Amino acid sequence: MQEITIRRPDDWHLHLRDGAMLQGILPESARDFARAIVMPNLVPPVVTGADAAAYRDRILRALPEGATFEPLMTLYLTEGTDPADVAAAAASGLVKAVKLYPAGATTNSHGGVRDLDKVMPVLERMAAIGLPLCTHGEVTDPEVDIFDREAVFIDTVLSPLRARLPELRVVMEHITTEEGAAYALEGGDTLGATITTHHLIINRNHLLVGGIKPHYYCLPVAKREAHRLALRRAATSGDGHFFLGTDSAPHVDALKEHACGCAGCFTATNTMPLLAHVFEEEGALDRLEAFASLNGPAFYRLPANETRLRLVKSAAPHAFPEKILTEAGPVTVFNPGFPVHWHVES
Numbered sequence: 001m002q003e004i005t006i007r008r009p010d011d012w013h014l015h016l017r018d019g020a021m022l023q024g025i026l027p028e029s030a031r032d033f034a035r036a037i038v039m040p041n042l043v044p045p046v047v048t049g050a051d052a053a054a055y056r057d058r059i060l061r062a063l064p065e066g067a068t069f070e071p072l073m074t075l076y077l078t079e080g081t082d083p084a085d086v087a088a089a090a091a092s093g094l095v096k097a098v099k100l101y102p103a104g105a106t107t108n109s110h111g112g113v114r115d116l117d118k119v120m121p122v123l124e125r126m127a128a129i130g131l132p133l134c135t136h137g138e139v140t141d142p143e144v145d146i147f148d149r150e151a152v153f154i155d156t157v158l159s160p161l162r163a164r165l166p167e168l169r170v171v172m173e174h175i176t177t178e179e180g181a182a183y184a185l186e187g188g189d190t191l192g193a194t195i196t197t198h199h200l201i202i203n204r205n206h207l208l209v210g211g212i213k214p215h216y217y218c219l220p221v222a223k224r225e226a227h228r229l230a231l232r233r234a235a236t237s238g239d240g241h242f243f244l245g246t247d248s249a250p251h252v253d254a255l256k257e258h259a260c261g262c263a264g265c266f267t268a269t270n271t272m273p274l275l276a277h278v279f280e281e282e283g284a285l286d287r288l289e290a291f292a293s294l295n296g297p298a299f300y301r302l303p304a305n306e307t308r309l310r311l312v313k314s315a316a317p318h319a320f321p322e323k324i325l326t327e328a329g330p331v332t333v334f335n336p337g338f339p340v341h342w343h344v345e346s
């Protein structure tokens with residue numbers, strides 16, 4: 001038996017949804033994580049400070065008895081977003097970041113941004129007050145191949161934006177490429193990058209070889225193996241630019257196993273055991289705490305958690321639920337395709 005105790009982790013990119021889905025899946029994150037940056041791509045999206053306050057209340061009401069999970073709220077940036085509303089929501093402590101979805105880039109992003117010029121007043125205010133911008137870093141130009149969309153976003157959107165507004169604090173969400181990891185590493189202290197659990201485990205072959213695997217389909221889509229290995233090097237490096245954002249994104253099975261299947265992997269249930277497995281494989285168990293529990297709070301200027309989480313490795317593989325049964329329908333838990341011997345000791 002082997003074990004490791006780390007400060008309780010946080011999830012710096014999480015989809016909690018709403019209603020019956022929220023009720024069904026929230027315990028899966030609240031079990032292991034102390035806090036999470038909650039994505040605002042509901043229908044309709046969380047746009048104003050008032051929307052975020054109401055959504056936060058719904059999340060807190062959906063928490064299981066005794067859970068201490070703290071949702072850190074974000075606003076969905078639109079071309080109509082009011083800089084003063086953002087500043088007030090940040091000053092009150094309610095909102096911790098604003099999320100940029102290029103219109104059409106992913107699930108529920110049609111209300112996102114088409115023209116960055118239109119949101120510059122908001123971004124300038126955010127730069128002035130130090131409020132981070134979380135970016136879904138993919139261009140949506142139909143001419144750009146889906147596997148190239150992250151690298152092209154860095155060159156044509158992110159890099160010019162950061163040159164124009166150097167004080168703006170930016171998180172590159174769910175990076176999936178060597179280019180993303182290299183850019184984040186060189187980004188100085190105004191830049192961070194989240195990495196998901198699943199992008200450390202699957203490449204595009206897992207998605208496409210031997211039959212299409214809808215539960216491995218997410219956005220940004222998994223890339224070739226060299227990119228997965230670059231993400232592993234980044235996550236396990238201990239470097240402060242990189243921190244965990246699971247992007248756990250539940251969709252009911254009927255919408256994943258569909259002719260036009262939804263994007264999203266649901267990893268809230270087994271992320272910490274999977275990360276222990278990955279970090280052990282990389283000989284970096286001693287750096288798991290930096291990735292999952294220290295680098296994120298440091299970037300967001302929040303204290304690290306004082307409570308601890310213990311992971312234990314047993315001789316026999318640990319069985320995780322295959323699905324979480326919610327009132328909205330069943331949600332398939334991410335299956336890494338190998339036996340996992342780690343589990344969180346409760």
Ligand code: NCD
Nearest residue numbers: 015106107218219249263264
């Ligand atoms: C996310 C979702 O379903 O909301 N899906 C995904 O594949 N990651 C949206 C997102 O973060 O892109």
Ligand code: ZN
Nearest residue numbers: 015039247249
């Ligand atoms: Zn996401």
